[in-house]
Amino acid sequence: MADDKVEPSAGLPRNKIGPKIAEFFLVLMDIIKVVLLGGPVMFRTVLNILRPRKLKNVSGQLALITGGANGLGREMALLLADHGCNIVIVDIDLKSAEKTCDDLRKKRVSAHAYQVDVSSFKDVETLAAKINGDIGPVDILINNAGLIHFTFLQNSSVDEVNKLIDVNVKSYIWVTKIFLSEMMERKQGHIVAISSICGIYPHPWAVMYTTTKHAVNGFMGALREQLRLQGYGRQIRTTCVSPYYISTRKDVTDFLQEPRFELLTTEYSARVIVDGILRNEPTVAVPPFLDLGIRLMQIFPVKIQQLVRDIVVKEHDLHSVKA
Ligand SMILES: NC(=O)c1ccc[n+]([C@@H]2O[C@H](COP(=O)([O-])OP(=O)(O)OC[C@H]3O[C@@H](n4cnc5c(N)ncnc54)[C@H](O)[C@@H]3O)[C@@H](O)[C@H]2O)c1
Structure with missing residues (x-):
């Protein structure tokens, strides 16, 4: 030694x-x-x-969306179906997944719902074999299933932290790892991850959520460069998405009562994201240029960044932080 x-x-x-x-x-x-x-x-x-660049043609392709039964995932599925894309919804909420599939079929595309916990490697492996056998290879993979967890670190239990990492981070890794091999064989594919503004701007009242979304951004950045290094850069595209808050869930709107900046609608957010995917953008911010502002701010000393937090973002004014 x-x-x-x-x-x-x-x-x-x-x-x-x-x-x-x-x-x-x-x-x-x-x-x-x-x-x-x-x-x-x-x-x-x-x-x-x-x-802006022309949108790519995805008519007849197959998109798999984790957590596509509700919220942002459902809305992205409906928009992709408008472009003729066939959809697979993978969610723990089978009832809503089936309802989304019914709505998708009205748009004359094929739609399949699977009840799977995407944080389980084994279950995703079994799912991939089923989809490949029953439907065919996945062209667009959208890692979207996620848990939102807005609280201070001391309030997060060990179980909550484990679950958050399992769903928000490990599921993205497992699903990508399992479907990537097939994409590499076919020399074709697109991997998308829904991160968050928390992935680029640390939130003091969402420490663990921030941690998981930073992990997603790191994963996607490294994966993009891995694929380029291996010669797949033009064949397998990646898109990492960082949206501001969206009014998808009651717990989000309840927590962010009177936020400094208005919440985004699900329809608007999904439209910006799907356009970005169809333009093969490696990163998408919602609203656009949000990430540019944040990254510019990060070149300043921490004390200046804190002035921006206190005077512009006004984090201390949040209803739930004061409560
Ligand atoms: N709502 C926001 O303000 C906001 C902002 C930025 C980013 N995001 C991100 O967007 C994504 C979607 O969020 P949303 O607001 O639409 O949430 P949502 O709760 O409306 O939808 C999430 C879906 O994921 C499913 N899901 C949860 N755990 C799962 C698991 N283990 N396996 C399979 N499916 C599972 C849920 O059943 C649900 O259908 C998340 O990754 C979230 O972090 C949300």
Whole structure:
């Protein structure tokens, strides 16, 4: 074991100015290369904002939506069906999943409901085999099932924390891991994750929820780059979605009584997300540019960020925080 130890002097030679200068110029040349190649990319990005890219054709494709029985998942399913996409709803709430499928079939697409707890690896594995056999391969996978948990850390029980991590993080990993192999074989697919504004902006009154959504953003960022590294970058797309609060659930609206900024409607949020997916956007914020504002703020010292929290976001004014 002693042989495995790394000498403290390993890495760049210390106190030798020559190699350091050479290293500096090599990195500088790489940076210049990035700027030269990045110029046209930035130009195209701005152009895409002014004149958005065309939506891809998903007619006849199969989209699987976890947690698609209710709320945002249901609304995304209805919009994808408007584009001719066939849908599989996977949810623990079978009754609502079947109701959503009835509504989807009215749009002349095929729709199937499965009752599965997506936080169970084994159950998702069995589900994947069933879907592949009964319906066919999944083209668009939307990890959406999630638990919302707005409270201070001390109020979260061990069971609640475990459940939150199981559903909000592990289910995204399991479902992706299981369906990705088939996508790699077919060299085609799209993996979507519904994260949250909490995935980019830590919320003091939702510490554990923030933690799970940061994990989702990390997972999706790393997965996107893994696929690019392996040569699947153009074949298997990824989209990580960060929405602000949506009026899907009573506990959300009850908690956020008189929020600083108005809650989004489910219809509007689903429309922005589905448009982003159909444009192969790697990240989607709802409303658009929300993430840009947050990321810009994060370059400032923490004390300035706290001034923004206190004066602009007014977190301390939330009804449930005061209560
Ligand atoms: N509502 C918001 O303000 C908001 C904001 C940003 C992000 N989000 C995210 O959007 C996603 C959808 O949220 P929503 O507001 O539509 O919630 P919702 O409660 O209306 O819908 C979630 C669905 O997931 C299902 N589900 C829960 N656990 C499951 C499990 N283990 N296996 C299978 N299905 C399961 C539920 O039955 C339900 O149908 C979540 O990931 C949430 O974190 C919500």
